[in-house]
Amino acid sequence: MINSRKYLIVFLTVGLGILAACGDSTVESSAKSSNNSSTQNDDSDISNKDGTASEERKTENSSGVNDKNQKSDQEDTTDKTPTSNEDGEPLKSDNNSNEIMESKKDEYLKKLNEMEESDRYTEAKTTIVEMEEQEEERYKKWDEELNEIYGVLKEQLNTEQMENLREKQRDWVTHRDEAAKVASLKYEGGSTESLEYVATQASLTRKRCYELVSKYMK
Template identity: 70%
Template sequence: MKKQYIAMAVLVVSIIILSACGNTTDESKADANKQVDLNNTGQQIDTKTDENTTEDHDDASTVGNDEVVNERTKDDYLKKLNEMEEADRYGPAQSTTVELVEQETERYEKWDRELNEIYGLLKEQLSQEKMDSLREEQREWIVHRDETAKESSLNYKGGSMESLEYVATQAELTRERCYLLVAKYMN
């Protein structure tokens, strides 16, 4: 109960601070556009989309989920990615290593699902030539992501933090890749 009270207090203070800062959507978009320049390699990914993650839009409320996804713009996706990032940032903090690994695994899976959705949409938007190039870039990115996660986790080799560092690095690189794909390729 005490942990929930503390977490709620931290959340309220964070919201107040964000409100006081006047963080606008335009500033968030600018931050997102800065973040996408962090990585310039690629990944081949499964193009299945999760219909449950599709948000409804006021102008497309009568069409099916697939059509809503196809009508999303770069700004829509940047807004969604920013909201996902805020949820990560202000979500409840876990205290044990096992809980932290589970939390980071969920975070990685969430960002990976989003990356798959973005990639699937790009398959419909891009020309065959650009898609072929992106597919190769994505394959290289998978290798880069996994090698970077492994290298990072070796800092904790044999320790309880090794698996946490591996999945946390995968989650962070996947989050960055979502921003990059939207900024670089989406209309």
């Protein structure tokens, strides 16, 4: 009887030990499971945060690229001004055209002043023959310049204006030659008659160059 009780006590003690051990194992397992779950949730949160941040960066980058593209398109649109009409002909700028015309007038006035300055400081010849040759050269130079100016005016003036100028120019040529003849008759029969004729032609031609540029050239 005593032995049976001992066996029972030992059996109960072992059983309680086993139950206690099982209980600890269950608690540890639950704790590990809880820790693992927490870790997974943390990792998931991190992953979600990283993914969200990545998406936000992509959105910002995409937005920035779109803004740049829009600005670029706007700049291109602003810079691209039409340079030709529907027929493909280049457009003419009135402002640029006026500037060219004005500068043309200034250019010729400056040129005429330089030519006159050159005549003023040219050394005069001493003999009648040499002086006559010198005046002939002067007349030729100014007559060539007059023809050049006349050609420019053909491009600038309209048909009616050019026709009026052509009539006036014919009258001026007649006046020039008549005035030269009258001036030379003062020395009729003398050695300077022909010299005075060509010298007068040269001076009147120089004056006419200034008149055409100042009055008609734009």
